[in-house]
Amino acid sequence: MDSEDITSLCASLSICSRDGPIQLLNDKLMVEAKQRLSLCIKGKILLSKRVNREAFMCVIGKIWQVRKGMDIESVIGNTFTFHFRDVYDLNRVISGGPWSFDNALLAMEKPVGKGTIESLRFNQADFWVQIHQVPLLCMTKEIGRFLGGMIGEVLKVDGGVSGDCLGKFMWVRVRVNIEKSLT
Structure with missing residues (x-):
């Protein structure tokens, strides 16, 4: 591929008026999203085989015994999202680690505003x-x-x-x- 081909491909990626106007995110939506993310952690069970998701969600909920509750969402493979309703419960779970399931480490990360679930590395405990x-x-x-x-x-x-x-x-x-x- 020569430089002219690359230039034409890059030009086709630009935003034109036909693509529609640029929309700014409402400040209220941004505040709500930040609040929700501040009560969330992502976790990945470091195991080569797939774990029983339903069993994991049931067991970890009983082990952690959060006061105000939490929701667990299976994301992909052995990766889960934990949505807490209280910052005290979130901090207690984080500080109480390391956690394991099926003799495998549950690596946890506190997500930040930018990035995707695939960008999380789960390389620290x-x-x-x-x-x-x-x-x-x-x-x-x-x-x-x-x-x-x-x-x-x-x-x-x-x-x-x-x-x-x-x-x-x-x-x-x-x-x-x-x-x-x-x-």
């Missing part, structure tokens, strides 16, 4: 990790953040009741890229 054999002098939240940062993105360091990390090990919540091997 949040885990609580224990860091053992840390010298007592180093049992601080700052060192917990440093050590956890060697694993992934640190989301939280549990300092325990006292606020200091003085237990047998340190608890650190990290976001890990699950496409890469752990070092």
Whole structure:
């Protein structure tokens, strides 16, 4: 294909007056869409075989025990959309992970306004990790953040009741890229 062919193809993609006027989205519709999306998460069960969708939707709804309810929609394959009615329930589910079904990880993503379901990567998961054999002098939240940062993105360091990390090990919540091997 030469440059003239490419130029003519690109010209045919332009918007002409015959295609109709450009319409702007109503502000009220935009606000409603953002509100709906703010209470939504997408999840994908990372399993090569198809899961029983009905069983999954029934079981996960009982496990999560949301206060104000949610709707689960099967999107495609092992991908689901979870529509919550309350931000507290949404945050509790996200912070309570990682979740699994049929011995497979449920990778979850909070969608943003742009993109499609196909653009979601489902390549990260949040885990609580224990860091053992840390010298007592180093049992601080700052060192917990440093050590956890060697694993992934640190989301939280549990300092325990006292606020200091003085237990047998340190608890650190990290976001890990699950496409890469752990070092």
